Amino acid sequence: xxPPSAQPHTHHNGRPRFSSDIESSQSSQSSTSxxxxxxxxxxxxxxxxxxxxxxxxxxxxxxxxxxxxFRIRRVKTLLIRVLCGCVLLTIATMTFALSGMQKRTTKAxxxxxxxxxxxxxxxxxxxxxxxxxxxxxKADNVPENTGPMNVSKAPKPGSLKGALNDATAKxxxxxxxxxxxxxxxxxxxxxxxxxxxxxxxxxxxxxxxxPDYQSEQYxxxxxxxxxxxxxxxxNITSVSxxxxxxxxxxxxxxxxxxxxxxxxxxxxDICFERRTRLGIxxxxxxxxxxxxxxxxxxxxxxxxxxIDWAKIQRQCVAFNQDRYIPPPSSLGDGKEKRxxxxxxxxxxxxxxxxxxVVRVWHMYxxxxxxxxxxxxxxxxxxxxxxxxxDVHLLVHVRDERVPILTKQSVYNRVVKSTIAREFRGLxxxxxxxxxxVLYPNLGVDWRELPPHGAYxxxxxxxxxxxxxxxxxxxxxxxxxxxxxxxxWYHFLEQVRQFAKRQPRRGLWExxxxxxxxxxxxxxxxxxxLTALQADPSEHVWGPVRVPGVNLTRHTPTPPFERxxxxxxYTWGVxxxxxxITLSPLFDPKNTTWALxxxxxxxxxxxxxxxxxxxxxxxx
Numbered sequence: 025x026x027p028p029s030a031q032p033h034t035h036h037n038g039r040p041r042f043s044s045d046i047e048s049s050q051s052s053q054s055s056t057s058x059x060x061x062x063x064x065x066x067x068x069x070x071x072x073x074x075x076x077x078x079x080x081x082x083x084x085x086x087x088x089x090x091x092x093x094f095r096i097r098r099v100k101t102l103l104i105r106v107l108c109g110c111v112l113l114t115i116a117t118m119t120f121a122l123s124g125m126q127k128r129t130t131k132a133x134x135x136x137x138x139x140x141x142x143x144x145x146x147x148x149x150x151x152x153x154x155x156x157x158x159x160x161x162k163a164d165n166v167p168e169n170t171g172p173m174n175v176s177k178a179p180k181p182g183s184l185k186g187a188l189n190d191a192t193a194k195x196x197x198x199x200x201x202x203x204x205x206x207x208x209x210x211x212x213x214x215x216x217x218x219x220x221x222x223x224x225x226x227x228x229x230x231x232x233x234x235p236d237y238q239s240e241q242y243x244x245x246x247x248x249x250x251x252x253x254x255x256x257x258x259n260i261t262s263v264s265x266x267x268x269x270x271x272x273x274x275x276x277x278x279x280x281x282x283x284x285x286x287x288x289x290x291x292x293d294i295c296f297e298r299r300t301r302l303g304i305x306x307x308x309x310x311x312x313x314x315x316x317x318x319x320x321x322x323x324x325x326x327x328x329x330x331i332d333w334a335k336i337q338r339q340c341v342a343f344n345q346d347r348y349i350p351p352p353s354s355l356g357d358g359k360e361k362r363x364x365x366x367x368x369x370x371x372x373x374x375x376x377x378x379x380x381v382v383r384v385w386h387m388y389x390x391x392x393x394x395x396x397x398x399x400x401x402x403x404x405x406x407x408x409x410x411x412x413x414d415v416h417l418l419v420h421v422r423d424e425r426v427p428i429l430t431k432q433s434v435y436n437r438v439v440k441s442t443i444a445r446e447f448r449g450l451x452x453x454x455x456x457x458x459x460x461v462l463y464p465n466l467g468v469d470w471r472e473l474p475p476h477g478a479y480x481x482x483x484x485x486x487x488x489x490x491x492x493x494x495x496x497x498x499x500x501x502x503x504x505x506x507x508x509x510x511x512w513y514h515f516l517e518q519v520r521q522f523a524k525r526q527p528r529r530g531l532w533e534x535x536x537x538x539x540x541x542x543x544x545x546x547x548x549x550x551x552x553l554t555a556l557q558a559d560p561s562e563h564v565w566g567p568v569r570v571p572g573v574n575l576t577r578h579t580p581t582p583p584f585e586r587x588x589x590x591x592x593y594t595w596g597v598x599x600x601x602x603x604i605t606l607s608p609l610f611d612p613k614n615t616t617w618a619l620x621x622x623x624x625x626x627x628x629x630x631x632x633x634x635x636x637x638x639x640x641x642x643x
Contacts, residue, residue, distance in 0.1 A: 149169065154277070155274060158275045159270060159272035161271075162293040228268040234409060247372040253407040254407050260331060261331070265304050265408075268300035270300075273292070288519060290515065305397075307396045328446060333402050333449065343411070347374070348411070378496060379413070381418050382502055383502070383503050384419055385420040398447065405512055409513055413513075416450050419453050426438060454485040462488060519604060520604070524599065529593050529596075530587070562611070565582055565586065566580070566581065
């Protein structure tokens with residue numbers, strides 16, 4: 025028999041014992057037993073299996089784990105204390121640093137106030153918000169910025185607060201208004217004075233900039249009969265959509281710094297107020313919003329939920345269809361007839377149709393004022409004019425993975441998920457992938473911006489829209505966030521008429537500058553000054569020849585060989601403008617404009633007569 029092995033076994037008391045010890049213990053126990061038993065077989069197990077009720081063996085590493093956990097907690101506590109100390113130290117350092125910067129800034133500003141800076145000669149504008157209770161006629165108004173109150177003055181040397189108080193008090197005395205900085209004694213006197221009853225609000229009158237469609241002069245001049253389309257909306261909403269205004273302007277209201285109301289023919293002797301101007305389209309003050317409104321910004325206008333603006337615009341055009349030329353079946357059909365929509369002498373004129381295209385992108389966060397503004401555009405341009413304008417939404421889908429070009433179901437889903445129900449019929453979707461298909465081989469990116477994107481080439485989706493809608497003669501292109509406090513129809517028509525009166529001679533030079541009446545005086549003086557300042561070598565007279573571009577028979581040809589030969593400035597007067605912008609059109613050459621080298625069309629490095637507008641229009 026082989027000797028027993030020396031492998032360790034674990035006993036129930038936790039102390040390791042060897043097989044030899046176990047055998048001796050078993051032999052002693054068997055000899056002292058009162059009952060005899062058979063001798064142990066060599067093949068029998070030396071240890072019995074552990075019973076279910078036996079005590080579990082203890083773990084010798086429990087103490088070590090407890091010590092390790094205690095050490096980790098101490099390290100965490102120490103780190104948190106160090107972090108809190110660093111935060112407090114940073115806050116204290118920043119507080120002292122900002123305090124020192126404030127003192128240095130105040131000292132520098134005090135030095136600047138004591139100097140003869142140009143901006144100090146202008147008083148603080150106070151009369152933009154005088155309100156409706158102090159309206160005066162335009163002829164009786166003394167403008168705050170150009171009237172006798174606008175006298176150059178420099179504050180007296182002294183403290184910053186004293187200089188501001190002196191300037192404000194002097195201006196308030198001249199303007200006959202209560203100064204903003206008054207003493208406690210003056211406040212107590214004002215509080216003890218009896219309150220005067222408020223003045224009655226002047227009556228608001230309906231503002232109607234439209235021609236008298238029923239007059240004899242109009243019916244003898246224009247073809248067709250005008251039909252008012254406002255009942256298409258008022259029958260649903262039970263709300264009148266007639267804009268109201270107040271006669272006069274707030275006393276001391278400043279004159280416009282750029283441009284001229286008189287030159288454009290825009291009414292400047294009226295005052296629009298938010299409730300009478302936009303309240304009819306759903307504008308409400310915060311206190312007017314119902315408490316149970318689910319979406320207070322937009323959907324509390326219950327009266328507009330049954331409106332389909334696309335359907336209403338189509339119905340309005342159908343009611344007035346004899347006023348317009350029938351739309352061509354495709355772009356170019358009937359072009360000769362549409363080139364002169366006003367007809368010839370002795371023949372009644374036919375109205376041209378215009379599309380106002382509003383740009384927006386598909387994930388734009390619509391605000392309540394966006395809905396109100398869009399309703400005002402449709403009501404004032406389409407419904408009350410009898411369909412002379414149509415309003416559309418040109419929506420940019422920025423996610424190129426959305427297959428709007430190939431799947432109509434996806435196209436409809438994007439429109440439904442991003443546009444409110446009342447405006448869905450106005451939508452035309454586009455993305456950069458579509459523009460790449462329509463305008464291939466346009467060169468490389470510029471400053472990591474593709475040539476087909478909205479930043480560089482907004483004219484591409486506009487041309488795509490024009491191609492889809494040949495029924496329109498002219499197109500306006502606006503951003504959704506554009507706001508105008510006046511009447512939309514009046515503004516666009518007056519701008520169009522002004523552009524129609526402009527001669528072609530010196531047109532490019534005048535378009536590249538701002539007209540400031542207080543500096544340039546009359547428009548005639550401005551035109552003469554512009555002609556003197558312009559470089560004769562850069563005059564544009566007639567179409568610009570571009571290599572690779574063929575001129576059509578519709579291209580206008582100058583009736584004079586040189587601009588100087590048009591002595592009376594007659595060429596172009598009475599013609600509809602090909603392009604109207606609300607920003608200057610300038611030559612970016614030799615300028616520091618950041619986008620001066622970003623242009624499409626023509627050859628880079630070659631001769632060019634380039635004109636650019638803002639970054640959306642490009643070059």
